[in-house]
Amino acid sequence: MLLRSFPKMFFEFLLENPDLEEELEMKDQVPEPGSEEHLLMLLHITYDRVAERLKAAALELKKTVVDETWNSLQGQKIGDFSLYSGALGTAFLLWKSFQVTGNQDDLRICSEIIKACDSASVDSRDVSFICGRAGVCALGAVVAKNMKNVKLMDSYVSKFRKIELTEDLPDGLMHGRAGYLWACLFINYNLGGEVILSKGMAPVIEKIFSNGRKMGTKHGSPLMFEWNGKKCWGAAHGLAGIMHVLMHFNLQKNQRDEVKRALLYMIRNELPSGNYPSCEEDKSDELVHWCHGAPGIALTFVKAAKVTLKNCCEQHLGTE
Numbered sequence: 001m002l003l004r005s006f007p008k009m010f011f012e013f014l015l016e017n018p019d020l021e022e023e024l025e026m027k028d029q030v031p032e033p034g035s036e037e038h039l040l041m042l043l044h045i046t047y048d049r050v051a052e053r054l055k056a057a058a059l060e061l062k063k064t065v066v067d068e069t070w071n072s073l074q075g076q077k078i079g080d081f082s083l084y085s086g087a088l089g090t091a092f093l094l095w096k097s098f099q100v101t102g103n104q105d106d107l108r109i110c111s112e113i114i115k116a117c118d119s120a121s122v123d124s125r126d127v128s129f130i131c132g133r134a135g136v137c138a139l140g141a142v143v144a145k146n147m148k149n150v151k152l153m154d155s156y157v158s159k160f161r162k163i164e165l166t167e168d169l170p171d172g173l174m175h176g177r178a179g180y181l182w183a184c185l186f187i188n189y190n191l192g193g194e195v196i197l198s199k200g201m202a203p204v205i206e207k208i209f210s211n212g213r214k215m216g217t218k219h220g221s222p223l224m225f226e227w228n229g230k231k232c233w234g235a236a237h238g239l240a241g242i243m244h245v246l247m248h249f250n251l252q253k254n255q256r257d258e259v260k261r262a263l264l265y266m267i268r269n270e271l272p273s274g275n276y277p278s279c280e281e282d283k284s285d286e287l288v289h290w291c292h293g294a295p296g297i298a299l300t301f302v303k304a305a306k307v308t309l310k311n312c313c314e315q316h317l318g319t320e
Contacts, residue, residue: 017044055100062097062106065090070113081120082131084174088117088139095143107146114140118159127163128179129186134163138183142190157195160187171208171225172232173241174291180204181245201249208242209255212262221265222258224280231280234287235296238279239266244300247307256308263304266297 020041024030031037042050069090080086094110097103117136126132137160144153163180170176181204184196212223215231224231225238232238243259251259270276277283278292290296 014040014043016046018046018049020044059097059101062093065093066109070109078116078120081117081124081136082126083135083139084130086117087113087120088135091117091139091143095139095146098146107143111140111143111147111152114143118156125166126175127165127169127177127183128173128175129183130174130179132175132179132183134160134180134183137163138186141187141195145191153191157187157191160196165204170227170237171211171242172227172237173245174236177204177208178242178245181249185245185248198250205246205249205251205255208246209258212242212258216258216262221262223262230282232292233266233277233279233297234290234292235299236291238292240276240297240300244303247300247303260308263301263308267301 021030024041031041069087078087081088083089083092091110091113094106094113098106098110114136118140121133121136124133127134129135129138137156140156141153141160144150144156160183165177165180171178173179173182181201184201187195209223212225215224215226216222217224221239223239223243225242226232227237233240235241235244239262243262246255246259266276271283271285273285275285275288275294276297278287287293288295290299
């Protein structure tokens with residue numbers, strides 16, 4: 001764990017000094033980038049100026065990503081179409097860039113990438129937003145709306161509705177039912193209204209609860225889910241990610257109670273370091289990332305603090 005963490009090096013409070021950088025430049029005393037002195041200089045800069053710098057750096061990085069992952073293909077077929085590690089991730093980046101800048105070129109290239117991902121994902125059995133065809137169709141519909149192309153938007157929505165969820169599908173966010181539900185939420189939020197009807201999502205939600213109860217225990221978590229033979233806790237494949245998605249829905253009282261008890265179980269079993277186990281079978285303190293560990297679980301607790309366990313989670317996160 002110690003090898004996976006960094007000592008706190010920030011001050012509790014620093015006064016803004018918007019002229020400090022210019023003063024140091026005039027004296028030819030600007031610290032070397034990456035040094036502690038340079039970090040302190042940046043911490044004195046006003047929020048607006050820091051935000052502009054970060055945006056400029058992000059937009060420059062976006063150009064590099066698009067060149068490396070899309071322009072370099074030169075008409076070749078897409079191998080990995082997913083948002084997680086493939087071309088759809090580049091499309092999503094361009095869409096976010098469009099939201100910030102209004103750059104129509106970003107939207108145009110984004111649509112081209114999604115079209116290629118659509119062709120590449122036709123035979124995919126993965127139904128999630130992050131790794132599956134649901135993500136392609138969902139983002140495609142939203143981008144088409146931004147382009148004011150109603151015909152294309154309806155086409156992607158129609159393709160989304162044809163996605164079939166098989167009985168052997170896992171329940172997790174990255175590859176399973178929770179990931180499909182997240183795509184439904186994404187479409188409805190960005191297109192407005194119930195494009196994907198609640199009555200169509202309700203059986204998926206009930207199936208997740210039914211599977212979770214089979215592996216849950218009376219004195220542990222009432223819900224538990226398996227991935228590759230392990231009872232996972234993390235956001236990608238396990239309890240945290242699935243609970244995060246379920247908390248976005250209007251659940252029945254008994255379902256809300258089960259989610260609450262599952263979250264309390266996780267809180268009670270926090271490791272001494274502040275991290276969380278990756279699975280029930282292995283309580284080692286090694287993995288610290290979104291897929292397995294505290295980062296993904298913290299996001300779930302933030303959602304819980306808003307809708308399910310307000311007081312408990314605020315105390316746990318130190319946000320009171």
